[in-house]
Amino acid sequence: MQKKRDAFPDLRAVLGSLAAFAVLAALGSVLNPYLISLLTIVFLFTFIGQSWSMMLGLGGQLSIGHALFVGIGAYSIAVLNIRYGLSPWFGLVVGMILAAIFGASLAWLSFRFEVRGIYFALLTIAAAEFARIVFSGWEFVGAMQGLFFPAQSGSNSLWMLRGDARFYYFVALAAVFVGVSVTAVIRQSFLGYVWRAMRDDEDASRALGVRTFLHKILVVSVSGAWAAVGGGLLALVQGSVFPDSIMGMGISVDILVGPVVGGLGTAFGPLIGTLITLPLDHLASAIGNKLGIPGLNNVVYGLALIAAVWLLPDGIWPALMNSVKSLTRLRWFGNLQMQQVKK
Amino acid sequence: MTDLLELNHVSRRFGGLLAVDNVSFRLKGEGITALVGPNGAGKTTCFNLIAGAFPPTEGSIKFGGQPIAGYPAEKICRLGIGRTFQIVRPMRDMTVLENAMVGAFSWTRKVSEARDAAREALDMVGLGPKVEASISKLTLPDRKMLETAKALSTRPRLLLLDEVMAGLRPPEAAAVVAVLRRLAEKGLSILLVEHVMRIVMEAAEHVIVLHHGAKIAEGTPQYIVSHPEVVAGYLGEGFRA
Numbered sequence: 256m257q258k259k260r261d262a263f264p265d266l267r268a269v270l271g272s273l274a275a276f277a278v279l280a281a282l283g284s285v286l287n288p289y290l291i292s293l294l295t296i297v298f299l300f301t302f303i304g305q306s307w308s309m310m311l312g313l314g315g316q317l318s319i320g321h322a323l324f325v326g327i328g329a330y331s332i333a334v335l336n337i338r339y340g341l342s343p344w345f346g347l348v349v350g351m352i353l354a355a356i357f358g359a360s361l362a363w364l365s366f367r368f369e370v371r372g373i374y375f376a377l378l379t380i381a382a383a384e385f386a387r388i389v390f391s392g393w394e395f396v397g398a399m400q401g402l403f404f405p406a407q408s409g410s411n412s413l414w415m416l417r418g419d420a421r422f423y424y425f426v427a428l429a430a431v432f433v434g435v436s437v438t439a440v441i442r443q444s445f446l447g448y449v450w451r452a453m454r455d456d457e458d459a460s461r462a463l464g465v466r467t468f469l470h471k472i473l474v475v476s477v478s479g480a481w482a483a484v485g486g487g488l489l490a491l492v493q494g495s496v497f498p499d500s501i502m503g504m505g506i507s508v509d510i511l512v513g514p515v516v517g518g519l520g521t522a523f524g525p526l527i528g529t530l531i532t533l534p535l536d537h538l539a540s541a542i543g544n545k546l547g548i549p550g551l552n553n554v555v556y557g558l559a560l561i562a563a564v565w566l567l568p569d570g571i572w573p574a575l576m577n578s579v580k581s582l583t584r585l586r587w588f589g590n591l592q593m594q595q596v597k598k
Numbered sequence: 599m600t601d602l603l604e605l606n607h608v609s610r611r612f613g614g615l616l617a618v619d620n621v622s623f624r625l626k627g628e629g630i631t632a633l634v635g636p637n638g639a640g641k642t643t644c645f646n647l648i649a650g651a652f653p654p655t656e657g658s659i660k661f662g663g664q665p666i667a668g669y670p671a672e673k674i675c676r677l678g679i680g681r682t683f684q685i686v687r688p689m690r691d692m693t694v695l696e697n698a699m700v701g702a703f704s705w706t707r708k709v710s711e712a713r714d715a716a717r718e719a720l721d722m723v724g725l726g727p728k729v730e731a732s733i734s735k736l737t738l739p740d741r742k743m744l745e746t747a748k749a750l751s752t753r754p755r756l757l758l759l760d761e762v763m764a765g766l767r768p769p770e771a772a773a774v775v776a777v778l779r780r781l782a783e784k785g786l787s788i789l790l791v792e793h794v795m796r797i798v799m800e801a802a803e804h805v806i807v808l809h810h811g812a813k814i815a816e817g818t819p820q821y822i823v824s825h826p827e828v829v830a831g832y833l834g835e836g837f838r839a
Contacts, residue, residue: 444709448699451691
């Protein structure tokens with residue numbers, strides 16, 4: 256049913272996705288500032304969502320504490336840039352390494368003692384909350400007062416990753432492009448097969464020689480490093496970092512909504528899902544404010560999520576691909592019929 | 599020459615239950631051996647001990663002369679023991695081909711190599727025409743053969759098959775026996791857990807009988823069916839006739 260839901264078997268799929276990204280890039284120079292900043296946030300959450308989606312959709316490991324990795328990435332960039340004046344690129348690399356180490360340690364500790372599934376997910380929440388509380392009291396990283404990036408002045412700089420809203424739009428879009436490509440490449444590599452086997456049946460895959468302990472640690476640390484990059488970019492775009500906003504439970508939950516709605520573990524699911532859910536959230540809260548009903552956004556958001564998960568349990572992207580596939584299959588069948596008639 | 603597999607005084611206790619009781623046997627490098635016995639005789643537990651699903655409480659297991667008791671399942675698989683599960687366990691979200699590819703990644707990281715090996719394994723068990731099918735479309739015999747192909751793609755020297763023919767109709771079972779014969783001729787050693795004595799007689803060259811966790815007899819199928827203890831405890835008096 257879900258076979259090859261977003262495998263990249265042919266040139267057409269690659270060209271199609273390149274075209275989609277070309278359209279998004281073209282939009283970057285024509286859209287108004289509000290949509291630019293909204294889409295930038297959508298892209299960044301897509302990028303972080305892709306890391307989360309890889310971990311659950313391919314590796315079968317549920318995290319509800321991805322804010323831990325987002326926070327590590329955000330603080331790595333902020334501290335190195337604000338305190339030491341280093342280029343954010345250093346911060347990205349340091350954040351990736353730290354997140355990979357924390358992810359691997361958390362996974363090792365957990366899986367070493369056979370903590371699996373939902374209990375592992377609880378452990379990720381605990382780790383993220385622990386980190387948030389530590390950072391809230393840590394003066395060096397600004398504690399509750401947070402850290403602020405210096406105000407933007409001068410021209411866009413790719414080296415310092417500072418620029419105007421449009422600059423960040425393109426940075427975020429490039430990140431999503433990298434995320435889609437990496438997901439597609441991993442899915443096609445031996446890691447994709449081994450991780451999906453592990454996700455479907457851990458014990459059966461072990462009997463087939465899959466070193467699940469190793470691969471579970473690997474998928475958590477890769478996903479963590481990836482999310483850290485997203486967290487770093489998010490910090491730059493927001494211009495500040497606070498423990499509660501960048502490491503809070505809210506972030507962990509916001510991350511997972513897009514991929515779940517769009518299609519777990521697929522290359523385009525997180526993008527499609529976040530493109531729908533995040534603007535919907537903004538729209539609902541705007542309407543709620545206008546009507547004077549605070550919290551309306553949460554109600555609308557919640558109902559939309561329930562509907563999406565109910566109607567399309569595999570996500571929007573797999574459903575879309577399947578309907579496209581059945582259309583092309585029909586056409587191919589038609590051709591076959593005609594050829595047989597000619598004979 | 600050392601034996602391929604060697605069990606020495608292996609026991610496994612689950613709480614108060616002695617599921618495998620001081621079992622010893624050896625397997626040579628090729629041919630089909632059957633492990634038979636009534637329900638609860640400890641056949642599947644024996645399998646799980648060899649394949650590393652859990653360690654034996656006592657005793658040693660050697661594979662190619664190397665002690666393997668207590669090794670994790672994935673390590674034992676990588677040493678050359680492939681296994682199937684009594685209850686078929688396909689990866690539901692993967693195609694037939696993808697399922698069979700997983701095992702090949704125990705010896706290669708190249709997707710193309712894994713794909714070729716998986717096709718070969720699927721051809722061997724007669725699933726060649728169904729490689730792109732999704733699991734939900736497979737019949738029970740097909741699923742059983744998929745399990746075998748998955749284990750084969752790990753390129754084992756010893757193949758443990760847990761009731762691959764249970765629930766199959768006689769012609770289907772005969773087809774499976776033919777497949778196993780072909781595999782054995784290629785130099786594979788097969789250890790088979792089987793219920794149906796008729797199939798065992800047909801397929802196996804060597805039979806080991808377990809009863810209440812202990813080995814009560816071992817020998818050729820002809821010897822086994824005439825063994826008084828086996829007939830009394832397992833086959834029933836009617837079998838002699």
